[in-house]
Amino acid sequence: MAPTETDRASLVTPEMREQYEKEGYFVLERVLTDEQLELLRGGAQYSIDKLDAAMDAAGVDTIGINHRGKRYFSNMIYEDRPELRSFLFSDTTAQICKATLGEDAYLFWEQYVIKAGDPDTAFAWHQDSGYVHEDHDPYVTIWIALDDVTLDNGPVHLLPYSRSGIKSYVKHITDPVTNDRVCYFGSDPGVPMTAPAGSIVVFSSVVMHRSGPNLTDRNRRVYIAQYSQEVINAKNDTAPAGSFEHFLDGGRIVAEV
Template identity: 45%
Template sequence: MLASASEVVMQITVRHRQEFVEQGYSLLPRVLDEETLTMLREECSYFVGYVDGSMKARGRETYGITHRGKRYFISGRYRESRRLPGFLFGQLMADITSAFLGDESYLFVEQWVVKGAEQGMKFAWHQDGGYVKFSDPKTRHRPYLTCWCALDDMSEDNGTIFVMPHDRANTRNHILPHRAEPDTNDLVGYEGSDPGEPIEVPAGSVVVFSSTTLHRSSANTTEAPRRAYLAQYSGEVIQRSTGGAWAHAVPFTRSGQIIYEPGADHGPSGLRSPELE
């Protein structure tokens, strides 16, 4: 049974916070209610269909780390939805960000990550902050928070994520060097033998982890797509080394209270997936 939004605060305990600080991640099982989970699945289907059709019409099989039919990374589209802002800037995410980031937070990135049925590709070991540093080596910022929302039951067979605890990778507050992988366009931050810890959670769960936490995902070999929605938040406006803010930088909470103003939230963000244009 999925939780109601009002129940999530009681589910975030000292143990969850301690896990996050010490190991870089923690699990919040079944914290999305049925209505929210259904909404996210519907929005996901719309945007994946749009991207897939757009790429097919242009004769493109790959764009960045998106590979048509195999895996999709679709960013920066929440302003085109009537329903997504209510989730990204709602009480549930305010409770989660307050617990793991502190009293002040900003929306950094939101992204659909979907693996196609039977041929969904793996994704290499990386840190989310590794993508920021690879693009902007001189930028400096505190680690930000990834909320990985499982829209399906997650298993090794359908391409769930594996995480590497901080103490096994020396990644607490530390970004490792990453290299670009030519065939997939993935960034690779770890090539050792440690397989990491598989995250097998039911649909409606949220996995929270730090932007310095190493993680990867396996291939999807099942007959159904594997769907996740990422909502990333920072405790400060992350600045580019050349000036200006990285990503969305939309104010969300201050002193633990929601301060998001829909009327002041307008793009472009610079994160829109260009394969849709």
């Protein structure tokens, strides 16, 4: 049974906080309410349609790391669908941010990651920080399963700190075929994050991770929200690299919903 908002008093346990510090991640299984899950699912198809339209307009089938009919990384959808703000700036995300970042937080990035049923939908080893630049403090990624995530449909695989030996930004190399940025070429397959719909995987932006291909005949839908302790500016610039909405100030939610 899905939880209700009244179940939120102790969403993140001390053990989870300790695991985040030692290994860079923890998992919250089946924590979204039915209403939250349906809210986030509601923007998934829109995120695909938006990128398909952009590819149509450009006359291409690839934009950056997006590949038509295969995988989509559609960001800042909440700007078009403001109803998503009720989750992005909710008590659920506030508790996660307090446990990982502290009493102050900004929304940094938001996106849908959707893999169609296709063997070419794998995503290479990287750190989320590898898609920004080296000059920022690690931020937190909230990775939300909108469908049951199995070994067959492309789960994210994490490389915990104890297995990578890395807790900071490392240089990435761009794959010329997929445009993926790659930071690990070792043999460790990582820990697969298989989880039922409504579960959240919380991990640091410097945790190395990858995802396998979706070998089923159905889309694998994930929603991602990322938060930082301060505004992250673009490299060699004073303009923000992503969003800059103030979420938590001294532990209090200050963002408008």
